[in-house]
Amino acid sequence: MPVLIIGSYNIDLVVRCPRLPAPGETLLGGTFAQHHGGKGANQAVAAARLATAGQVHFVATVGDDEFGRQALTQLRAEGVNTAGVRVAPGQPSGVALINVATGTGENSISVAAGANEHLSPADVDAALADAAAGTVVVLQLETPLPTVIHAARQAAARGLRVILNPAPAQPLPAGLGADLYALTPNETEAETLTGVRVSDAVTATLAADRLHAAGFGRVVLTLGAQGAYWSDGTGAALVAAPAVPAVDTTAAGDCFTGALAVTLAEGHALPEAVAFACRAAALAVTRPGAQASLPTRAELSG
Numbered sequence: 374m375p376v377l378i379i380g381s382y383n384i385d386l387v388v389r390c391p392r393l394p395a396p397g398e399t400l401l402g403g404t405f406a407q408h409h410g411g412k413g414a415n416q417a418v419a420a421a422r423l424a425t426a427g428q429v430h431f432v433a434t435v436g437d438d439e440f441g442r443q444a445l446t447q448l449r450a451e452g453v454n455t456a457g458v459r460v461a462p463g464q465p466s467g468v469a470l471i472n473v474a475t476g477t478g479e480n481s482i483s484v485a486a487g488a489n490e491h492l493s494p495a496d497v498d499a500a501l502a503d504a505a506a507g508t509v510v511v512l513q514l515e516t517p518l519p520t521v522i523h524a525a526r527q528a529a530a531r532g533l534r535v536i537l538n539p540a541p542a543q544p545l546p547a548g549l550g551a552d553l554y555a556l557t558p559n560e561t562e563a564e565t566l567t568g569v570r571v572s573d574a575v576t577a578t579l580a581a582d583r584l585h586a587a588g589f590g591r592v593v594l595t596l597g598a599q600g601a602y603w604s605d606g607t608g609a610a611l612v613a614a615p616a617v618p619a620v621d622t623t624a625a626g627d628c629f630t631g632a633l634a635v636t637l638a639e640g641h642a643l644p645e646a647v648a649f650a651c652r653a654a655a656l657a658v659t660r661p662g663a664q665a666s667l668p669t670r671a672e673l674s675g
Contacts, residue, residue, distance in 0.1 A: 374507035374638040376420045377533075378631075379432040379497060379524050380413020381489040381515035382458075383467035384440045385623070385663050392474045393481050403472075409447045410469055410663040411489070412513040412540060415624045419631025419667045420511075421452045423653065424638070432457035432500040433516075436466030436488040447664075457500040461488040467515070471623060478619035478658060484515065484541070492516040494523040501527050509554075509638040511630060513538045518546075525552040534637065538630045539566065550588030555643070557593045557630055574611040577602035581609065593647055595629055595654075597622070603647045612647045615655040624663040629654040631667075649673070 390403035409418075417431040431453050435441035437460050444466065448455050467487040473480045497520060504510070510528040512521050512535065521537070528535045534554035539545060542558070542565035550556070560571040566587075569580040571594060581592045581604040591605045600614035632653035636646035653668055660666040 374509065374640075375428045375430060375505050376424060376509050376511065376634045376638050377430045377432065377500060377504055378413055378417040378420065378511045378634075379492075379500065379516075380416065380511070380513045381411040381467055381486070382409075382414040382433050382435050382444045383411035383469040383484060383489070383515075384408075384443075385410035385469045385471055387471045387473060387623070387662070389473045389475050392476065393472055393479060406662070408662045408665060409444060410624070411467055412515050412538065412627055414444065414448065415627035415663050415667070416511055416513070416538070416631040416634070417448065417453045418451045418664045419624070419628045419653070420635050422667055422669045423632055423635045423673070426452055427454065428638070430454040430457060430500065432492070432496055434459050434461045434464075434488045434492045434496065436460070436464050437462050438465055440466035441488065451664075457496065459496055461491045464488040464491060473621050473623065478622045480621070480623050482623075486515065489516050492520050494520055496520075497524040497527060501531060504528070504531065504533060506532065507638070508533050509634045510535045511538065511634050512536070513540055514543060515541065518543075522546060522549060525549060528552070536630065536634055538626065540626065542566070548588065550590065553589060555591040555593055556584060556589045557595065557633065559595045559626055560597070563594050571596070573599065574602055577611070578604070578609065591643065593633065593643075595626055600651050601629070601647050603643055605643060610644060612644070612651050614651045617655045617659050619658045621661045621666060622658050624666055625654045625658050627663070628657040628667050
């Protein structure tokens with residue numbers, strides 16, 4: 374079954390440094406690299422590398438600039454269907470400024486949305502009109518919230534399963550959970566949504582219970598090196614991640630979400646999909662970069 378990713382494209386400008394700088398601090402000695410990124414594009418590429426050819430479609434707006442032209446070339450080279458990617462006249466492409474600590478792989482990110490702010494309900498409607506039955510739709514929060522809410526509502530009305538990766542973290546409107554198949558926050562996002570500081574299975578259980586009470590039927594909380602905790606209101610479990618040396622965690626969450634969507638679209642149950650997504654994300658953090666770090670199906674099958 375197809376996967377439809379609706380979201381953002383950014384160009385990532387990355388500086389590797391000994392550690393993350395404190396507020397007001399300047400660190401010297403880091404190396405610089407430029408990568409294709411954005412949560413939507415990362416998830417689209419992650420899914421395309423794991424799915425059957427031609428099954429991943431991307432809906433986004435890119436800038437009327439060189440970065441936007443590079444984005445379309447890169448996405449097509451990865452096998453992503455870009456029929457739903459629109460160039461926004463006169464707008465710059467989104468830009469993410471990323472610091473990565475060389476010792477731990479932890480990162481801090483700031484984003485200028487650019488053309489991503491112009492993704493509209495009309496863009497969504499055009500893509501959903503052609504969506505096949507059984508399509509899994511993936512959303513994030515780097516595009517306008519009204520567009521995200523519209524996409525979830527319209528996809529659910531068509532009987533499609535919708536995954537929302539609630540990043541960057543922000544409060545969500547009441548009632549949104551009714552349109553979602555699953556919500557996939559990390560520890561920080563879960564704390565924003567529930568007030569619970571998530572650090573292990575016990576606190577993940579408490580956060581998931583609060584999300585269920587708020588109307589989210591299925592929740593998958595990603596816990597970094599610990600793995601992921603899933604709960605559907607009747608069953609729950611912590612799925613351990615493989616132990617790996619972390620080099621760069623920049624796209625780990627996007628890799629997880631893309632892998633989750635692909636395995637669900639293939640008909641696997643949620644626990645199986647979470648386990649596969651944990652394996653994919655663990656491999657991604659062993660390599661630098663965002664899209665460059667994303668694994669292929671062959672690498673995970675070996």
